[in-house]
Amino acid sequence: MDPVRIDVSTPSRTYRVTIDDGALDRLGRLINDIRLPERRFVVSSPLVWRFHGVQFGRTGVTSEQPILVPDGERYKHLATVSRIYDALTRVNADRATTLVTFGGGVIGDMAGFAAATYLRGVSLVHVPTTLLAQVDSAIGGKVGVNHALGKNLIGSFYQPHAVVVDPLLLATLPRREFRAGLYEVIKYGMTSSASLFDRVAKQRKEIFARTAAALTPIIAESCRIKADVVATDEREAGPRRILNFGHTAGHALESVTKYRRYRHGEAVAYGMLVAAELARGRGALAETDRQALADVIASLGPLPPIADLSTSHILEAMKHDKKMVAGRLHFVLPTTVGATTIVDDVTEKEMRAALKQVGFKT
Numbered sequence: 001m002d003p004v005r006i007d008v009s010t011p012s013r014t015y016r017v018t019i020d021d022g023a024l025d026r027l028g029r030l031i032n033d034i035r036l037p038e039r040r041f042v043v044s045s046p047l048v049w050r051f052h053g054v055q056f057g058r059t060g061v062t063s064e065q066p067i068l069v070p071d072g073e074r075y076k077h078l079a080t081v082s083r084i085y086d087a088l089t090r091v092n093a094d095r096a097t098t099l100v101t102f103g104g105g106v107i108g109d110m111a112g113f114a115a116a117t118y119l120r121g122v123s124l125v126h127v128p129t130t131l132l133a134q135v136d137s138a139i140g141g142k143v144g145v146n147h148a149l150g151k152n153l154i155g156s157f158y159q160p161h162a163v164v165v166d167p168l169l170l171a172t173l174p175r176r177e178f179r180a181g182l183y184e185v186i187k188y189g190m191t192s193s194a195s196l197f198d199r200v201a202k203q204r205k206e207i208f209a210r211t212a213a214a215l216t217p218i219i220a221e222s223c224r225i226k227a228d229v230v231a232t233d234e235r236e237a238g239p240r241r242i243l244n245f246g247h248t249a250g251h252a253l254e255s256v257t258k259y260r261r262y263r264h265g266e267a268v269a270y271g272m273l274v275a276a277e278l279a280r281g282r283g284a285l286a287e288t289d290r291q292a293l294a295d296v297i298a299s300l301g302p303l304p305p306i307a308d309l310s311t312s313h314i315l316e317a318m319k320h321d322k323k324m325v326a327g328r329l330h331f332v333l334p335t336t337v338g339a340t341t342i343v344d345d346v347t348e349k350e351m352r353a354a355l356k357q358v359g360f361k362t
């Protein structure tokens with residue numbers, strides 16, 4: 001397949017996303033072409049390094065020891081970022097340093113934050129290794145960590161200098177992680193691209209076989225959508241909010257289950273169902289479109305249960321959402337497959353009805 005190149009232009013930086021099967025093997029050249037500082041360090045996790053470290057080593061990107069830190073969500077805090085600073089300080093890394101992140105969203109967010117803050121900023125390249133990171137977290141410049149009292153409370157906007165996506169790296173991803181990323185692809189389809197939505201619905205078998213031919217187009221289209229939105233709204237003041245479709249109820253679901261029961265994408269899948277139900281309830285979305293969304297989500301496989309979670313708990317958690325602006329919850333509603341609207345007048349009654357309809361306990 002031909003490589004896909006997408007340029008992301010933001011006020012703070014313009015950078016290229018390259019999507020290409022086997023791109024990892026060409027990483028050295030890609031980095032040299034944009035003349036990033038030659039003292040380079042890779043930040044990865046022991047698990048990702050075990051699978052792909054040898055191949056990374058062959059790229060010749062760096063002869064320095066890899067900086068390996070744990071990458072579960074529960075390690076996404078400042079203490080782990082400190083370990084990255086420690087490693088950099090120990091070898092006297094100066095401003096002429098490039099950090100290459102090699103892992104899922106957790107590694108990208110943590111090492112990205114380290115790159116943004118070490119000596120007030122060094123060069124950054126993301127090489128995402130989960131589907132979620134390839135279609136979402138590696139683009140857009142949001143970096144940061146969790147605080148004991150809340151997710152992603154500490155962070156910054158720091159755009160990378162390049163993003164290199166190799167779909168072949170997904171071969172080793174556990175099936176559940178792979179599916180979790182696919183729900184975000186469905187999100188892009190539902191908000192912005194009916195053709196992407198249809199592709200996921202129709203090519204499910206090929207996508208699950210993880211061939212580059214099936215993955216490259218859906219990753220590329222997702223990246224294009226994210227890049228467009230980020231370019232118009234780097235700091236998520238307006239249009240970027242449409243990518244929060246499914247995330248209001250999704251985040252609430254993650255928070256009431258303490259981030260243990262669902263993968264982020266799974267919670268978003270439920271969140272999209274809630275938003276679609278809400279939209280249908282107020283006549284903004286046709287029942288056939290709501291059903292199409294429910295069908296494609298169901299076709300990917302079962303989601304962890306929700307029937308024991310009460311509607312009131314979810315509602316309570318939503319009230320703490322970061323997307324509250326002046327006391328009103330901004331809610332992204334689908335209007336058809338491929339388009340949305342943002343409303344701020346969702347009533348508690350409507351929300352309860354939608355949650356109940358999706359299967360939460362009353």
Ligand SMILES: NC(=O)c1ccc[n+]([C@@H]2O[C@H](COP(=O)([O-])OP(=O)(O)OC[C@H]3O[C@@H](n4cnc5c(N)ncnc54)[C@H](O)[C@@H]3O)[C@@H](O)[C@H]2O)c1
Binds near residue numbers: 136169170174264
């Ligand atoms: N910055 C953003 O804009 C943004 C957007 C969305 C999500 N996020 C963040 O991303 C994080 C979730 O990212 P994630 O879903 O990638 O999770 P993750 O980084 O925790 O990775 C999931 C698991 O997959 C493993 N893994 C990674 N690549 C692998 C591979 N190729 N083969 C086998 N195993 C592999 C990891 O070791 C980990 O155990 C969350 O912390 C979320 O807040 C950030």
Ligand SMILES: [Zn+2]
Binds near residue numbers: 136184247268
């Ligand atoms: Zn998400």
